[in-house]
Amino acid sequence: MKAIVVDKNSADGLDFSIQQKIFEENGIEFVLEDCQTEDEIIEKCRDADALLVIYRKITPRIMDALTNCKVILRYGIGYDVIDVDAATERGIKVCNSPTHCLDEVATHTIAMILAMERQIVFFNDLVKEGKWLANAGFKPHRLACQTLGFVGFGNIARRTADFAKGFGFHMVVYDPYLDESVITDYGAKKADLDELLEVSDVITIHTPLFDSTYHLINKETIAKMKDGVMIVNTSRGPIIAVDDLMEAVKSGKVRAAALDVVENEPVSEPGHPLFETGKIICSPHAAYNSVEAEEQMMAVLAQTAVDILNGRNPENIVNKKALGIGA
Template sequence: MAQFKVVITDYEYKSLQIEQDILSQLDVEFVKAQCRTEEEVINAAKDADGILNQYAPITQKVIQSLNNCKVISRYGVGVNTIDLDAATEQGIVVANCTDYCMDEVADHALALLLSAARKVTLLNSYVKQGVWEYKKAIPIYRLRGQILGMVGFGKISQNLSAKAKAFGLKLIAYDPFISQEVASKYEVEMVDLDILCQTADFISVHAPLTKATKGLIGSAQFSSMKPEAIIINTSRGPLINEQSLITALQTSQIAGAALDVLEHEPIDPGNPLLKMEQVILNPHVAWYSEESERELKGKIAQNVVDVLSGLFPVYLANPKVKDIVDLRQRL
């Protein structure tokens, strides 16, 4: 019998060999599951020492059922699938990976911005339908001098800002947790959300999804935006109130949207966004490159190995747990 049991609650990867190799540093039984509900997670992981998690719900109910769990490590930057307070109260370390895919998401946000601004996707669709006519894209505006507003100014937005400047975009951002010193380093003007919505030609959403940020962009924000504005989201779908977005697009309050994430994924076949020419939709892919996937998988598995070896992980998502558990700091 193995010393530890580690359960992966769900995954969409072709192979888990990277995780298997890293977990093999310890005497681990690695159990692979494809859970979708609380009950499925409970049945699979109730006696696990460690959990790897992608999308399955790790709710308070699930956490209270975990008899041996010492660590939950989530694939990604966000930890919105996990009840952090419940995990902390139970002395379970929650870990993530805050520094992977920064280039990929910044690049994807910029690609969506450029495609929406130059109407590349729209014109591609027309040409493939046999329509050779640039006027289908009218109006297109010069990019240089337009304003990019970033909602959230963490590592990905900072990465994006450096790239966007090369196109001559002026940069503003909203983030109540970022200092003026950091903003000055990137030559970004910090503003409140209302000013950003009123001012920006492009609004790129990069905030984490929390109880406080869910629905952060809603009808009030859309009503204050320029009619030429385009909103881009490569963060989390629920940051935008989707029905308010649909209404804003249907009534021409804004000019378009470029979305890698949606409120409900995968998208419902009846979603009106699918029929809107001014909307670009991608299947939550901004994080992906071959390199970023390998990096993510390795770091997420190493989080579990660290905790089961008596160490705090590099990527600790619930630092308050330090007051409860007896682990050593990494040297």
């Protein structure tokens, strides 16, 4: 049996040694590829029993060429790079690493909120220019006087809410898939999307990327927000229509934004329009990152592949129900 990594260089600095050890101990050949195109994936990975992917899209055409494939695994929590419906139609299991970076992304989200409200990047740049101006920029507000709105309330958002409580935020949640009791257990109030947009001082995005959430934050939804709102996105870039966001920041409707993910990332132009106003801060899709999170993810995905190739069904099969697999 063979497990193949599609795009080993899509994320810099990953250490695959944990996976190598687990696969070797279970008699599974482990191959690292760096495919850039559909055709390359088909050519180099067609005999994979387990396919592991970071960022390359796994399409129906690729799946049709994977004659031995039993499972496709995504490095991370989100799995939108995989056509799950197509995998299900072909009897292929799709798996992720659902809990590996909860603390990391939640911490990063809070760090971005603090960096915006306290203008850390802005002040740092001023001081480097020799300008010691404590009252430059906008007047910040006490966090305990603000409402933090969560768009989506999965595991990462809930961990973020745990952290946010310590700052005294009032919290509201838009998540149509959750019972109100789940939300109130975290000290938050359930709201519909329009209500959340109207009352939130800070909006943090935690929903997966679906057709229904693509460009969920756009010119129309931004218009419903408070003047001077701040927006954080540590989920998926295309949830925010980036041109609409930039326009809103320029107009002052949005006071500041902090993005770990951006539509059409990576952002590699030094003079990218995102940075024209100085009110948008970015990190390079790095919120997930820590030594502990990487080690956990590598171990979970390798063991998941081993389990499935040996006829077991672990909990992290995302299309388990669609495949008719029992608990």
